[in-house]
Amino acid sequence: MIPITQRFKPLQRALHWLMAVCILAMLFIGVGMVSTIAPKYLPLIATHKWLGTVIFVLALIRLAVRWHYGAPPLPADLPAPMKLAAELSHYVLYFLMIVMPLLGWSMLSAANYPVVLYGGVHLPMVVPQSDSLHTMLWNAHFYLAFLFFAIVLLHIAAALFHGLVRHDGVFEAMAPVRRHDR
Amino acid sequence: MSSPHRSPAPVALGPLVLIALVVGAVAAAFAYTAGWLSPQRVTPDKVVDAFAPPGGPALGHRRNHVKGICFTGVFEANGAGSSLSEAPMFQPGQYPVIGRFNLATSDIKAPDATVRVRGMGLQIAAPGGQLWRMAMIDPPFFPVSTPQALYGLVKASGSKDPDAMKTFAGAHPELGHFGAWAQSAPWTGSYAEEPYNSLNSFVFTSATGAASVVRWSLLPAAPPVAVPPDELAKRAPDFLEQEITERIKSGPLRWTLVIHVAEAGDPTSDPSQAWPQNRRAIDVGTLTVQNIDPEVNGPCRDINYDPTVLPRGMGTSDDPFPAARSSAYRRSYDLRTAEAADYPHTAAGATP
Numbered sequence: 099m100i101p102i103t104q105r106f107k108p109l110q111r112a113l114h115w116l117m118a119v120c121i122l123a124m125l126f127i128g129v130g131m132v133s134t135i136a137p138k139y140l141p142l143i144a145t146h147k148w149l150g151t152v153i154f155v156l157a158l159i160r161l162a163v164r165w166h167y168g169a170p171p172l173p174a175d176l177p178a179p180m181k182l183a184a185e186l187s188h189y190v191l192y193f194l195m196i197v198m199p200l201l202g203w204s205m206l207s208a209a210n211y212p213v214v215l216y217g218g219v220h221l222p223m224v225v226p227q228s229d230s231l232h233t234m235l236w237n238a239h240f241y242l243a244f245l246f247f248a249i250v251l252l253h254i255a256a257a258l259f260h261g262l263v264r265h266d267g268v269f270e271a272m273a274p275v276r277r278h279d280r
Numbered sequence: 281m282s283s284p285h286r287s288p289a290p291v292a293l294g295p296l297v298l299i300a301l302v303v304g305a306v307a308a309a310f311a312y313t314a315g316w317l318s319p320q321r322v323t324p325d326k327v328v329d330a331f332a333p334p335g336g337p338a339l340g341h342r343r344n345h346v347k348g349i350c351f352t353g354v355f356e357a358n359g360a361g362s363s364l365s366e367a368p369m370f371q372p373g374q375y376p377v378i379g380r381f382n383l384a385t386s387d388i389k390a391p392d393a394t395v396r397v398r399g400m401g402l403q404i405a406a407p408g409g410q411l412w413r414m415a416m417i418d419p420p421f422f423p424v425s426t427p428q429a430l431y432g433l434v435k436a437s438g439s440k441d442p443d444a445m446k447t448f449a450g451a452h453p454e455l456g457h458f459g460a461w462a463q464s465a466p467w468t469g470s471y472a473e474e475p476y477n478s479l480n481s482f483v484f485t486s487a488t489g490a491a492s493v494v495r496w497s498l499l500p501a502a503p504p505v506a507v508p509p510d511e512l513a514k515r516a517p518d519f520l521e522q523e524i525t526e527r528i529k530s531g532p533l534r535w536t537l538v539i540h541v542a543e544a545g546d547p548t549s550d551p552s553q554a555w556p557q558n559r560r561a562i563d564v565g566t567l568t569v570q571n572i573d574p575e576v577n578g579p580c581r582d583i584n585y586d587p588t589v590l591p592r593g594m595g596t597s598d599d600p601f602p603a604a605r606s607s608a609y610r611r612s613y614d615l616r617t618a619e620a621a622d623y624p625h626t627a628a629g630a631t632p
């Protein structure tokens with residue numbers, strides 16, 4: 099096997115790891131906040147809205163950067179099913195990074211909850227109050243969150259598989275620092 | 281370590297075990313955060329379920345304070361509130377309100393005369409999308425000190441164990457205080473004659489940055505007329521809604537909004553304890569109720585009177601209830617909006 103040597107650009111790696119932290123935090127905050135009545139419920143909700151906005155903006159920047167720089171090619175000897183899974187899962191990840199914040203925002207609008215971020219910034223209502231729309235958006239936001247988490251787990255497993263089992267350079271392409279033994 | 285031309289070797293078990301451990305640990309942390317590993321955690325779902333009456337909840341309706349009727353009107357601020365909070369609805373002027381008179385029961389069939397606690401949900405809107413939502417009740421203090429105790433109370437009152445309430449009351453002496461109020465306070469025959477109290481404390485912040493911990497009350501202009509409970513029991517099961525619908529025909533109904541300011545050492549985190557009577561009380565304006573609308577098509581139906589929906593200049597305090605209420609109200613809202621088909625809008629539209 100010939101490991102790939104091309105890496106993502108530093109900006110791409112920085113965005114990846116920053117968003118990795120944000121998205122994992124977001125998923126944990128999400129399941130945590132809906133299962134508590136403790137006072138921390140309010141700061142969790144506030145952080146969820148604020149962080150969701152940050153992730154949305156970062157995702158758009160990241161998509162633009164990706165279009166500009168592209169990505170290192172996958173190893174030529176990667177089996178076709180793994181290649182397909184890699185490509186599909188990345189489309190789904192980008193889709194969720196962009197769609198989840200929009201779903202959350204419109205879900206709050208459909209429930210007629212004011213969307214106020216830190217600093218008192220009011221986001222406009224994007225859809226009118228509607229029971230059926232709220233239920234649809236709520237379900238989408240809820241179930242896609244679990245899909246998101248499942249794909250994040252898969253992504254972690256695959257990254258470690260590349261790095262620890264296949265040693266094919268894919269892990270190193272996105273690793274924050276180059277390994278010294280290479 | 282890895283040479284570029286390694287021959288395919290059998291996959292070592294070690295790395296795979298490591299991968300499984302990492303992924304398993306993240307998944308376990310997620311499950312723990314979600315409460316799936318903590319059956320003792322009081323979740324909003326459990327709280328809302330606990331409120332359900334024996335026959336199950338009324339689908340499509342609020343899970344508590346299920347009986348109610350909408351109103352609209354205005355809040356007219358006199359400007360005095362600006363000394364406490366920079367909230368835009370404290371600037372002199374008129375602000376539209378959408379509210380809801382309601383009964384503290386989860387049983388939609390409960391006759392009005394059987395429900396001791398009456399409430400009001402209120403939303404005051406200021407230009408620019410700033411909203412102040414509140415949900416108040418007429419007792420002068422809350423039955424218990426903490427959300428966990430409220431959950432315990434609801435569980436005990438719905439329990440089949442005949443000693444459950446006695447055990448609960450023994451562990452929560454503040455409940456006796458509330459019981460005494462419930463026994464001795466006069467009943468009235470109208471939503472218009474009730475005071476409505478925030479009970480929970482909040483933090484108001486003025487334009488100069490000065491913070492005050494406050495509670496508030498809406499005091500009725502209509503003088504309360506005491507009616508014996510057995511007299512009320514003879515009235516129609518929905519007599520409160522009928523009465524307020526009739527009463528509004530002879531003119532608007534008014535309440536004065538009074539803000540009570542805590543002093544150091546007052547029990548700001550415990551709504552079961554009233555503050556001393558001599559605390560600073562500031563009259564900040566008048567609520568005028570102009571129209572009554574049945575809930576089914578009324579403007580209050582789709583509002584979640586979440587007490588943490590606050591304008592700038594207002595925030596939560598060390599009182600743990602607003603967060604718990606916000607969490608549980610959201611659950612109730614999510615459920616009832618998903619069940620909207622079970623509580624259909626009527627074709628005729630809202631009665632004027």
